[in-house]
Amino acid sequence: MLKNLPKTSLRRRLSNWTALGFITLAALIVTVPLFLILGTVVVRGLGTFNWAFLTQIPKPIGEEGGGMGNAILGSVLLLGFASLIGVPLGIGAGIFLAEYGRNRFGNIVRFTADVLNGVPSVVIGMTTWALVVVPQGHFSLISGSVALGIMMIPVISRTTEEVLLLVPQSIREAALGLGIPKWRTILSVVLRSASAGIVTSVMLAFARIAGESAPLMFTAFGNEFWSSSPNQPVAALPLQIYKYAIQPYEQAHAQAWTAALVLISMIVLTVVFVRFIVGRGVIKGAR
Amino acid sequence: MPEHGHPRGPEVPARTDMAAPVLGSSETLRIVPKSRLVFRENVIADRVFRGVILLCALAVLAMVGLIFFELVSQSRLSISKFGFKFLVKQIWDPVAEDFGALPFIYGTVVSSLVSLVIAVPLSVGTALFLTEICPLRIRAVLSLLVELLAAIPSVIYGLWGIFVLAPFVRVHVEPFLARYFGWTGLFEGPKYGWGMLAAGMIIAIMILPIIASITREVITAVPRVQREAALALGATKWEMLRIAVLRNARPGIFGAVILGLGRALGETMAVTMVIGNRPEIARSLFAPGYTLASAVANEFTEAVGNLYLSALMEMALILFVITLIVNALAGLLVWSIARGKPSRALA
Numbered sequence: 001m002l003k004n005l006p007k008t009s010l011r012r013r014l015s016n017w018t019a020l021g022f023i024t025l026a027a028l029i030v031t032v033p034l035f036l037i038l039g040t041v042v043v044r045g046l047g048t049f050n051w052a053f054l055t056q057i058p059k060p061i062g063e064e065g066g067g068m069g070n071a072i073l074g075s076v077l078l079l080g081f082a083s084l085i086g087v088p089l090g091i092g093a094g095i096f097l098a099e100y101g102r103n104r105f106g107n108i109v110r111f112t113a114d115v116l117n118g119v120p121s122v123v124i125g126m127t128t129w130a131l132v133v134v135p136q137g138h139f140s141l142i143s144g145s146v147a148l149g150i151m152m153i154p155v156i157s158r159t160t161e162e163v164l165l166l167v168p169q170s171i172r173e174a175a176l177g178l179g180i181p182k183w184r185t186i187l188s189v190v191l192r193s194a195s196a197g198i199v200t201s202v203m204l205a206f207a208r209i210a211g212e213s214a215p216l217m218f219t220a221f222g223n224e225f226w227s228s229s230p231n232q233p234v235a236a237l238p239l240q241i242y243k244y245a246i247q248p249y250e251q252a253h254a255q256a257w258t259a260a261l262v263l264i265s266m267i268v269l270t271v272v273f274v275r276f277i278v279g280r281g282v283i284k285g286a287r
Numbered sequence: 288m289p290e291h292g293h294p295r296g297p298e299v300p301a302r303t304d305m306a307a308p309v310l311g312s313s314e315t316l317r318i319v320p321k322s323r324l325v326f327r328e329n330v331i332a333d334r335v336f337r338g339v340i341l342l343c344a345l346a347v348l349a350m351v352g353l354i355f356f357e358l359v360s361q362s363r364l365s366i367s368k369f370g371f372k373f374l375v376k377q378i379w380d381p382v383a384e385d386f387g388a389l390p391f392i393y394g395t396v397v398s399s400l401v402s403l404v405i406a407v408p409l410s411v412g413t414a415l416f417l418t419e420i421c422p423l424r425i426r427a428v429l430s431l432l433v434e435l436l437a438a439i440p441s442v443i444y445g446l447w448g449i450f451v452l453a454p455f456v457r458v459h460v461e462p463f464l465a466r467y468f469g470w471t472g473l474f475e476g477p478k479y480g481w482g483m484l485a486a487g488m489i490i491a492i493m494i495l496p497i498i499a500s501i502t503r504e505v506i507t508a509v510p511r512v513q514r515e516a517a518l519a520l521g522a523t524k525w526e527m528l529r530i531a532v533l534r535n536a537r538p539g540i541f542g543a544v545i546l547g548l549g550r551a552l553g554e555t556m557a558v559t560m561v562i563g564n565r566p567e568i569a570r571s572l573f574a575p576g577y578t579l580a581s582a583v584a585n586e587f588t589e590a591v592g593n594l595y596l597s598a599l600m601e602m603a604l605i606l607f608v609i610t611l612i613v614n615a616l617a618g619l620l621v622w623s624i625a626r627g628k629p630s631r632a633l634a
Contacts, residue, residue, distance in 0.1 A: 026412025120553025211440020
């Protein structure tokens with residue numbers, strides 16, 4: 001019977017193949033910029049990459065050599081302090097949304113977290129400037145960390161919520177049925193079985209804030225020297241890239257590309273490292 | 288009747304008894320078995336835990352409230368001086384302390400629209416390819432590549448934009464557009480490379496992964512039977528995609544686009560580096576422009592005088608309000624289609 005079906009008309013077959021062709025082409029085009037950007041960063045970045053770049057501070061403009069050791073240290077410190085703020089608050093809010101937030105108030109918090117996620121980073125930077133830098137009287141590592149920490153919260157909380165909701169309800173019921181109080185159930189049973197996902201969410205937040213420069217311009221500000229004091233301005237890789245990119249010197253541009261290479265490598269290494277740890281079950285309870 | 292509805296009757300098993308005030312007096316203490324005291328401790332611990340968790344949730348609310356409050360209070364000076372005119376004036380003169388945000392609003396809207404024109408077809412195409420056409424083996428690699436685009440920092444996009452994209456646009460893209468589409472008036476004037484067009488292109492690359500990943504989620508949520516029904520009626524694959532998939536997913540895709548728009552409006556560093564930073568309104572996309580976000584980032588640390596600072600704060604406030612509206616709209620649209628699954632704006 002199927003044999004007697006009329007053939008699909010040429011016009012329809014043509015439009016089918018054209019449309020499918022365009023869809024495939026779109027997917028191919030999208031990958032082009034990625035390879036172009038990564039390729040350029042590696043090729044141009046490796047040129048001036050050496051040990052001194054990782055360990056020395058910038059030389060004055062026009063002088064050969066120098067590095068961004070202080071900016072690398074600054075970025076690490078900023079991320080560390082930011083996660084002191086962002087990780088506990090983010091995971092806490094995530095627990096609230098998943099375990100206590102299946103109601104109207106929960107929806108309000110959920111919506112607000114999405115709003116916070118959508119606030120442009122530069123606006124968060126300005127608010128932090130008004131809230132921390134102005135009362136303190138000067139730019140500082142701590143104010144930069146506050147700005148970045150605020151940005152981490154919505155990412156971590158929304159992902160944590162999703163991961164916690166994947167934990168089967170029966171596991172909670174089993175724990176409660178054994179007489180374990182709710183807080184213990186959440187902390188030692190639910191959180192533990194979701195720990196791989198939570199680590200992933202923290203990692204996502206890291207990837208998001210590691211490259212942020214706009215909020216740091218009015219908070220951490222940048223510094224040409226070594227500094228690890230929470231109350232002093234501090235250098236950061238993204239800030240340094242921006243500063244060097246807009247200078248008219250070839251020397252500075254080369255440094256900016258190398259800094260870009262280091263920054264991208266740091267982000268990728270963090271992601272791979274965390275995946276490795278989670279995959280090997282080094283973190284207890286993680287799958 | 289009220290006692291009846293009360294859950295803490297005497298016959299109710301011990302566990303639901305947790306919240307009962309067993310330590311009301313020393314007399315009750317004697318008759319309470321030891322296990323009940325453990326329950327009592329747990330009730331307190333549960334309440335403390337709940338309180339701490341609630342504080343975390345309240346912190347999220349407080350932060351958004353604080354951001355809004357701080358922006359309003361910092362821009363009060365500018366609001367009272369310029370009023371509504373701030374939004375429609377074209378002057379930006381820090382020396383005379385006369386400010387209007389229109390060129391910045393224009394630049395923000397136009398650069399975002401340019402980016403959407405480029406990004407929407409590409410990302411919807413990519414999402415369709417990933418869900419409907421792509422062989423399984425390539426799918427994982429390809430979606431990883433698309434997500435990697437989202438992991439590249441804004442400032443590196445800017446760096447690439449200055450040194451690679453802008454020269455390319457100047458030499459190849461702009462002459463082509465001027466030659467064949469110059470009659471529209473959108474593509475004329477001197478060719479710098481950097482400007483509105485380059486900014487739109489950079490933003491497009493940056494918002495591609497967000498639109499693509501949400502569109503993918505939405506398309507996946509379209510029931511399989513819809514596809515099967517279309518195919519059973521004799522539709523070709525493309526007709527099936529058009530009739531069954533795209534039509535059903537339309538509100539969600541629209542939401543994804545709006546979410547991408549939200550990102551595009553707030554994009555700062557990459558835009559600052561390629562848009563040219565000149566507060567002018569020009570018809571041609573080759574001309575340099577300025578956006579709210581890039582102006583704030585560029586001028587804030589150099590701003591002298593309270594009125595100048597306040598005007599920049601008001602621009603941040605405008606940006607905040609616009610992105611708030613856009614994101615709320617997008618959230619509603621995505622929720623309406625992928626109900627149950629929380630919408631996720633990818634980092």
